Amino acid sequence: MTNRRINVEITDTNKIPNGKAFYDNFEKVLNFAIKSRGKFYSYVQSDQFSIDLDRRGNVLNIEVNIGKDYWEVDSNIKPPENVPYKKLRFLDHRLDIVGEAYYTDENHSCLYISFTDDNHFKTYEIARNLIVEVNLVNEISGIWLLDIEEDFGFKNEMEYRKSPKARKK
Numbered sequence: 001m002t003n004r005r006i007n008v009e010i011t012d013t014n015k016i017p018n019g020k021a022f023y024d025n026f027e028k029v030l031n032f033a034i035k036s037r038g039k040f041y042s043y044v045q046s047d048q049f050s051i052d053l054d055r056r057g058n059v060l061n062i063e064v065n066i067g068k069d070y071w072e073v074d075s076n077i078k079p080p081e082n083v084p085y086k087k088l089r090f091l092d093h094r095l096d097i098v099g100e101a102y103y104t105d106e107n108h109s110c111l112y113i114s115f116t117d118d119n120h121f122k123t124y125e126i127a128r129n130l131i132v133e134v135n136l137v138n139e140i141s142g143i144w145l146l147d148i149e150e151d152f153g154f155k156n157e158m159e160y161r162k163s164p165k166a167r168k169k
Contacts, residue, residue: 006044006092006115006140008132009057010124013087019127021148022157023108028067030111031154032145033161034127036060042093046100049113057089059126062145064102064111071104071111079110079144080131086124088132111145 019034038054045051048066051059103112118135121142125131131144151157 006090006095006097008134008138008140009089009091010122010134010138011087011089013085016085016087016125017127019130020157020160021111021129021145022151022154022160023068023148024151024154024157026152027154028065028069030064030068030145030148031157032062032130033157034060034130035161044090044092044095044097046097048102049100051090053090053093057091057093059088059090059130062130062143064113064145066102068104068108068111071102071108073106073108074103075106077103077105077110077112079112079146080123080133083123083125083131086126088124088126088134109146109148111148113143113145114141115143116141 017034017036019032021032023030038058038060040052041055042053043050049064052061054060101114118141121133121135123131123133129146133142135141149156
C-alpha cells in the first residue's frame, strides 16, 4: 500500500480526548475534530487526507478530502469494539505518503483508512470515535473514524468545536 511508514510511540493513559467526525455534504470533506490545547506544528499527509499534529506529535485534526462517493463500500466492515485507551504520539513530521485506501459501511457511518496490508496489529482508541491500528513495529496500519455526522457548511462541526463536549475529559 503506502510507500512510507508512519512511525508512532504508544504510551499508557487513563483518559482520552473527545473527538467527532463531521462529513460536510457541500464541500465533500470529512473533518475529525479533536479539541486540544496544542497548536498546529506539523502534518502527515497525502493528496486525499492530512493529519495535523502539535509540536509533541499529538493529533489535533484529521481531514479527508475525498468524497464519500469514492470510499469503497464493504457490507462486512465492522469497527473494533472495546479497545484499550492509549496515548499515541507521531514520530514523523512533515511526512508525505501515498497509497492509502478508504473503506466504509453501507450507511457511511464509519471510515476506515488503510495504510498497509499488515495482518498483525494492535488496536487502540486514542480519542473518542478515533481508533488506530498499529503494527508490531509501531507503524500505523489503519485509522477508524467512527460515528460520522452529516454536516452542511461545517455548521455542526463549528458548534461542536465551541461546545464543552469538545474539551478534554
